[in-house]
Amino acid sequence: MSLLKLLEGHKRFKIEFDEKQKLYQSLVENGQCPKILWIGCSDSRVIPEKIVDAEPGELFVIRNIANIIPPAKANDLCSSAVLEYAVVHLEVEHIVICGHTGCGGITELCMGVSGNSSICKWLRFAKDATSSSDPGDIENTIKRNILLQEEHLKTFDFIIEREKEITIHKWLYDMKSGDITIFDNVTKRWIDVDKDESR
Ligand SMILES: [Zn+2]
16 A cells, blocks of 8 residues: 555545535534444454445544454543543443454463563453463454453443443444454353354
């Protein structure tokens, strides 16, 4: 991806921008009012707006390595500020925590990465998702990490206060198939919404 390719892409975007003048101008005049907060991985292959075909103004997004939200006591200003703005000011109604197969961050964690780098320190907020009996189980650690981050979300006072108005969704995006698997709170199973028989 060269700078030239970026600028060519921007030209195509400007064509779409002009075609959707009404939408873009409305977002300027009326402000944003997204009802969904998306917590995703920074991975360049997992683009929220593409996965759910969302328009500008529909998703409030935070992305970082391994879709992590450190618990409130960790005082991570970036994620807590995004959460606070989404929950208190935008009053989002849904929070989607979306992990993905082949996540490099979780793979590193499962391989027992250690050290004092920023990445190592960051991945500690996913450590509780690893299994002591099978630490190399990347696939299930990715799933458990998504559930773990929901627990972290529930350590924030402003989320607890709006708990009844917010639905937290746990999603897993499969990079090979493009499918979404959703954690069912009742059956405690992951359900592939793209496969009819799993519904
Ligand atoms: Zn990832």
